[in-house]
Amino acid sequence: MNYFLTDDQKMIKDLAAQIAREKIAPIAAELDESGEFPWDVVKTLAQSDLFRVFVPSEYGGLGGGMFEMCLVVEELSRACSGIALAYAASGLGTIPIILFGNEEQKKKYLPRLAAGEILAAFGLTESGAGSDAAAIKTTAKPDGDSYVINGTKQWITNGGEASIYTVVALTDPVRGVRGSSTILVDKDHPGFTFGKKENKMGIRASATRELVFQDCRVPKTNLLAKEGMGFLVAMKTLDQSRPGVASQALGIAQGALDQAIRYSRERHQFGKPISAFQGIQFMLADMATQVEAARALTYAAARSIDAGEKDVSRLSAMAKVFASDTAMRVTTDAVQVLGGYGYMKEYPVEKMMRDAKITQIYEGTNQIQREVIALGLIKESVRNQK
Amino acid sequence: MKIFVCIKQVPDTTNVRINPETNTLVREGVQSIINPFDVYAIEEGVRLKEKHGGTVTVITMGPPQAAEALREAIGLGADNAYLVSDRAFAGADTLATAFALACAIRHLGGADIILMGRQAIDGDTGQVGPGVAENLDISHVTDIRKIEEIVDGRIVVERLLEEGYARIAARLPVVLTVVKEINTPRMPSLKGKLAAKKAEIPVLKASDIGADVERLGLNGSPTQVMKIFTPPKPGGGRKFTGEPADTVSALLSELTAAGITIKGAH
Numbered sequence: 001m002n003y004f005l006t007d008d009q010k011m012i013k014d015l016a017a018q019i020a021r022e023k024i025a026p027i028a029a030e031l032d033e034s035g036e037f038p039w040d041v042v043k044t045l046a047q048s049d050l051f052r053v054f055v056p057s058e059y060g061g062l063g064g065g066m067f068e069m070c071l072v073v074e075e076l077s078r079a080c081s082g083i084a085l086a087y088a089a090s091g092l093g094t095i096p097i098i099l100f101g102n103e104e105q106k107k108k109y110l111p112r113l114a115a116g117e118i119l120a121a122f123g124l125t126e127s128g129a130g131s132d133a134a135a136i137k138t139t140a141k142p143d144g145d146s147y148v149i150n151g152t153k154q155w156i157t158n159g160g161e162a163s164i165y166t167v168v169a170l171t172d173p174v175r176g177v178r179g180s181s182t183i184l185v186d187k188d189h190p191g192f193t194f195g196k197k198e199n200k201m202g203i204r205a206s207a208t209r210e211l212v213f214q215d216c217r218v219p220k221t222n223l224l225a226k227e228g229m230g231f232l233v234a235m236k237t238l239d240q241s242r243p244g245v246a247s248q249a250l251g252i253a254q255g256a257l258d259q260a261i262r263y264s265r266e267r268h269q270f271g272k273p274i275s276a277f278q279g280i281q282f283m284l285a286d287m288a289t290q291v292e293a294a295r296a297l298t299y300a301a302a303r304s305i306d307a308g309e310k311d312v313s314r315l316s317a318m319a320k321v322f323a324s325d326t327a328m329r330v331t332t333d334a335v336q337v338l339g340g341y342g343y344m345k346e347y348p349v350e351k352m353m354r355d356a357k358i359t360q361i362y363e364g365t366n367q368i369q370r371e372v373i374a375l376g377l378i379k380e381s382v383r384n385q386k
Numbered sequence: 387m388k389i390f391v392c393i394k395q396v397p398d399t400t401n402v403r404i405n406p407e408t409n410t411l412v413r414e415g416v417q418s419i420i421n422p423f424d425v426y427a428i429e430e431g432v433r434l435k436e437k438h439g440g441t442v443t444v445i446t447m448g449p450p451q452a453a454e455a456l457r458e459a460i461g462l463g464a465d466n467a468y469l470v471s472d473r474a475f476a477g478a479d480t481l482a483t484a485f486a487l488a489c490a491i492r493h494l495g496g497a498d499i500i501l502m503g504r505q506a507i508d509g510d511t512g513q514v515g516p517g518v519a520e521n522l523d524i525s526h527v528t529d530i531r532k533i534e535e536i537v538d539g540r541i542v543v544e545r546l547l548e549e550g551y552a553r554i555a556a557r558l559p560v561v562l563t564v565v566k567e568i569n570t571p572r573m574p575s576l577k578g579k580l581a582a583k584k585a586e587i588p589v590l591k592a593s594d595i596g597a598d599v600e601r602l603g604l605n606g607s608p609t610q611v612m613k614i615f616t617p618p619k620p621g622g623g624r625k626f627t628g629e630p631a632d633t634v635s636a637l638l639s640e641l642t643a644a645g646i647t648i649k650g651a652h
Binding site for chain 1: 572573574575576577579580583
C-alpha cells in the first residue's frame with residue numbers, strides 16, 4: 001500500500017527498521033525477562049537522530065511532527081514495544097513542552113531532548129485518578145517564587161530514568177480541575193523521589209514507577225502555560241500522543257503478523273506447510289486486513305494533527321482504539337497460528353500478546369476513548385442542528 | 387589530522403552467483419554494499435576525528451554508481467568524499483588500483499592516516515593497503531585491531547595475529563588496514579543521511595590526479611583473471627541417522643573398515 005511518504009520519511013522509517021532489526025530484536029527476549037532499561041538502545045536512537053524527528057528545527061530537531069514520531073514508534077515496536085516505549089514515552093513528555101513551553105523553557109529542554117541526551121516523562125495518573133483524570137490529589141502550593149509539590153503519581157513510564165517530568169498538580173485545590181497546572185520538574189529537585197519499579201505483565205523493558213513528591217520546591221518559572229490550564233495541557237497533549245500509542249500497537253500487530261506468516265510456511269503438518277490450509281490462510285488474511293486498516297487510520301490521525309486540524313480528539317481516539325484492539329486480536333491469533341510453540345517463550349509471539357494488552361489500557365482506556373469519540377459525535381450533531 | 391579512508395563498493399556476496407558460461411559474477415539484481423571491512427575503517431576514522439579533530443575524507447575508485455557507497459560513507463560520519471573514476475582505470479588489478487588511489491591521495495594534499503578494511507570481500511587479496519603505502523613511500527601496518535595512541539606524529543597500534551597480537555609503533559603518515567575487532571560501527575544518523583543526500587561528490591579523472599596512464603587500468607595490471615569458478619563441493623559424505631548408540635557403532639565399524647582407528651574407542 002502506498003502511504004505517500006516523502007523521501008525523508010522513508011529514510012526515517014528505514015533507519016528505525018534497521019535499528020529494530022539489528023539492535024532491538026536480538027535483545028528483546030532478554031530484556032523482557034530481566035526488565036532492564038534499554039539504555040544502549042536509547043543511545044543508539046540518540047546517535048541516529050531519531051529523537052530529533054518530531055522536534056522543531058529551531059530547537060535542534062528535524063522539524064517533523066507526530067507522523068514522523070509514529071513511523072519510528074511503529075518500526076521499533078515491531079521488534080519490541082517495551083523498548084520502543086522508552087522512546088515513545090519521552091515523546092509524550094516532550095509534547096507539552098513543544099505545545100505550551102515558553103521560549104526559555106523550550107531553549108532549556110528541547111535541544112537536549114532532541115539530541116536524546118535526556119529522556120522526558122509525563123505524570124498525570126494517580127492511584128485514585130485513572131480514567132477519571134480530573135480526580136488528581138497532588139498539590140503544587142504557590143509559595144513566593146516557587147511551587148511546593150506534594151503527592152504521588154502512579155505508573156509513570158520512564159519514571160526514574162527520565163530527567164524531566166511534566167507533572168499535573170493542583171495549584172488551587174478549591175477550584176478542582178480548573179485549579180490544576182502543569183509543572184516541569186527536574187529529576188534532581190530535592191523532595192522528588194521514585195517508588196519501586198513495577199513488575200508488569202508486558203512491556204517489561206520499560207520502566208514504570210511512582211513519582212513521589214514531598215515538599216518538592218520548584219521555581220515558578222517551571223510552570224507550563226498558565227495556572228489553571230493543567231487539565232487542558234494534559235488533554236491537548238494526549239490528543240497529540242494517542243497516534244503514538246496507536247503506532248506502538250500497530251508495530252506489535254505487524255510484528256506478530258510477520259511471525260505468523262513466516263511460521264506458517266515453515267511448519268509442516270499432514271505433509272504440507274500449514275500455510276496451505278484454508279483455516280490458517282483465512283486467519284492470516286483477516287489479521288493482515290486489520291493491520292492495514294489500523295495503519296491507514298493511525299497515519300490519517302497523525303497527519304491530521306501535523307496539518308494543524310483543530311479538533312483531533314475524536315480521530316486520535318479512534319486510531320488508538322482501533323489499533324490497540326487490532327493488536328490484541330492479531331497477537332492472540334498469531335499465538336494460535338503458532339500453536340503450542342506460540343505459547344512458549346522460545347518464540348516471540350507470546351510476548352507480543354502480553355505487550356499488546358497495555359495498549360488497550362494506557363493513555364486512556366479504550367472505554368474512555370469510545371466516550372471521547374461518542375461525545376465528539378454528539379457535540380457535532382448538536383452544533384450542526386443550530 | 388587529515389584522515390583518509392579508502393573504500394570499495396562490492397556486491398553483497400551473501401547472495402552472489404557465478405555465471406557458469408562466462409565465469410563472471412552475476413551482478414544483475416545483486417545489491418551493492420560498502421565492503422564490510424571498510425565500514426570498520428570509516429568508523430575508526432570518524433572516531434579518530436572525534437578524538438583528535440581534523441577531517442575524514444573517503445575515496446573509492448570505481449564506476450559512477452560507486453558514488454552511492456561514498457554517500458553512504460558520508461551518512462556514517464565522513465566529511466567529504468571523492469570518486470576516482472575514469473575509463474582509464476577499468477580492469478585495474480591491485481597494483482594499478484593502489485597506484486591510482488595513491489595518486490588521488492597525493493593530489494588531494496596527502497594524509498596523516500589512511501585507513502582501509504583488511505581486504506575486500508569480493509577480491510579477498512588484502513594488497514591494496516600495502517600497495518598504497520609503497521606508492522606514497524610511507525609505512526603501513528595491516529590487520530589492526532586497536533589504535534592505542536597517537537602522540538607527536540607517532541602512532542601505536544595492535545596488530546592481530548593468529549594467536550595474540552603485536553604492538554607496533556609507526557611514524558605518521560601511515561596506512562592502516564583494520565579488522566572487525568577494532569570497533570562496533572555506529573548506526574547511520576538522519577543528519578548524516580541528509581548531508582549525504584545533499585553532498586557533492588567530485589569525480590577525479592586520470593588527468594586530474596596526474597597519473598601515468600601506462601600504470602593504470604588494464605595497462606598497469608600484470609594480473610590477469612583467467613577464470614572465476616565455484617569450487618566443487620566436497621562430495622562423498624555420509625550421514626548416519628537413528629539412535630545415537632546405533633549410529634556411533636555404525637560409524638566406528640565403518641572407520642575401522644577404512645583402516646582408521648580412534649584412540650579410546652572400543
